[in-house]
Amino acid sequence: MAGRWVRAGTWVLLSVLSLSAAAKDKQPSAIVVGAGVAGLSAAYELQAKGWQVTVLEAKAVAGGRNGLATSEWIGNSKAQPVLNHYVDSFKLKTLPAPEFVRTPSYLIGGQFFSSSDLKDKQPATAEALARFEKSLDDLAASIDDPANPAANNTLFALDQITVAKWLDKLQLPETARLLVNQRIRSRYDEPSRLSLLYLAQQSRVYRGVDDRDLRAARLPGGSAVLAEAFVKQLKTLKTNAKVTSVSQDKDGVTVKAGAVGYSADYVVLAVPLKALGQIQLTPALDAKHLAAMKSTNYGWRDQILLKFKQPVWDSKARLSGEIFSDKGLGMLWIEPAMKGGANVVINLSGDNARILQAFGDRQMADQVLIRLHQYYPKARGAYSGYEIRRYSTDPSTGGAYLAFGPGQVTRNWRLWEQPLQRVAFAGEHTDTLYPGTLEGALRSGQRAAKQVEDLYAGKTIDVPGTLVAKKTAPAGAAEKGDKPGFFSKLFD
Ligand SMILES: Cc1cc2nc3c(=O)[nH]c(=O)nc-3n(C[C@H](O)[C@H](O)[C@H](O)COP(=O)(O)OP(=O)(O)OC[C@H]3O[C@@H](n4cnc5c(N)ncnc54)[C@H](O)[C@@H]3O)c2cc1C
Incomplete structure (x- = not known):
């Protein structure tokens, strides 16, 4: 050549x-x-x-x-050791994250709820979210080694199921399901496009890592x-x-x-x-x-930065951290003010982002502003402009991430x-x-x-590749170590 x-x-x-x-x-x-x-x-x-x-x-x-964020949330060295190694060796300045942003929170019908607010004010939703967490944790716990997640036939079969199908079986109440959908599409992709084994493997990787460790500082x-x-x-x-x-x-x-x-x-x-x-x-x-x-599927996530002349939320409102909305607004957070204004970064994910690809940048910003204005009536008056970053249609990326x-x-x-x-x-x-x-x-x-x-140095590298099921037992059949009935319900 x-x-x-x-x-x-x-x-x-x-x-x-x-x-x-x-x-x-x-x-x-x-x-x-x-x-x-x-x-x-x-x-x-x-x-x-x-x-x-x-x-x-x-x-x-x-x-x-x-990203468009002018300050990145990062985990501590327990959650992200390699990132912290470089942050330390390059002596990069980080700021400890305020306590209130270290756990996820929710925007339901325009009202803000911390996790503990939710327990008090919307107990049915909080209970359903806890049930989802528990089921996901059970799946994660069934994976011994996240580096080899399909170690048995049943786990292998989880790869054939979408996360949406599994969520359907959990029969969560509507609001809880919307919030769970939003959480999954923000972190990965639309539940209907995601392998359940992938979600379980990722949950296994982060099992035992506190949300507070994952969102420990800002860079x-x-x-x-x-x-x-x-x-x-x-x-x-x-x-x-x-x-x-x-x-x-x-x-x-x-x-x-x-x-x-x-x-x-x-x-x-x-x-x-x-x-x-x-x-x-x-x-x-x-x-x-x-x-x-x-x-190979990539998640879709686009970022829209809406700029305001002054904050449009009341000073006690918490619009920062990982906030899941029931209205498809994705994750939101307030960015440090630029030029005396105040900005909100909105992450549109999954099919919400895919649908908006049909819109030009200006229309896309308008659509998001319309929704934000429903919650924050000063939004339109204070609006001063936008920036958009579309990862999914950028030919050098073709999506947000794996x-x-x-x-x-x-x-x-x-x-x-x-x-x-x-x-x-x-x-x-x-x-x-x-x-x-x-x-x-x-x-x-x-x-x-x-x-x-x-x-x-002349060494041979042999990475174990494609995962294969160990047995030919039908998907869902009980295997050693399975909890009775635990998996079989997934394959009905
Ligand atoms: C919206 C969004 C938010 C995110 N938030 C977080 C977060 O909060 N925390 C976190 O840990 N991670 C986050 N991530 C993920 C993180 O940003 C990525 O995992 C990481 O940046 C990927 O780095 P990379 O080097 O693998 O790929 P890239 O950053 O995509 O680098 C690939 C590079 O290759 C270049 N390139 C492409 N084609 C060619 C070519 N032909 N010739 C030469 N160069 C080429 C591209 O221009 C690019 O610079 C986020 C990602 C997105 C999209």
């Missing part, structure tokens, strides 16, 4: 370093494609080990899926600040460098971005699956990878953790335990860097 490019003569081939990995006395080299936090952590770790690293980023700035400046800290450490980062092809042979890799070619010993592809599909790979991916690349659909956990388990010769993969979607988060993205970068080092 490299030869063909040179013959074409229309662009320059820059040799990052010798292609010969066998020449161990030379500095090893890697190209990292994508400067989200996954690519940045991979590059940082490799550079720290003495590698020559070139990061290529399609956009004008590094950072990837930085002023958001994840962009973390990305900037990485960038300051990196020697070679090229922005506006959209990679269009990657080819590898026994000697090395060649990566093309615009009119420029780069060569190195290894490449880390740290781009979301939709973006990966736009890169020509030589040799091509096999059918399994291609199918996973095209069909949210495995039915059948996809077992089919694609750890697929992208396995390097393909000189190509390693990183990105939140490649992390086994914490997909869809900064923690997962950072972990994946560390893992990919280690894999590249191991490959260079």
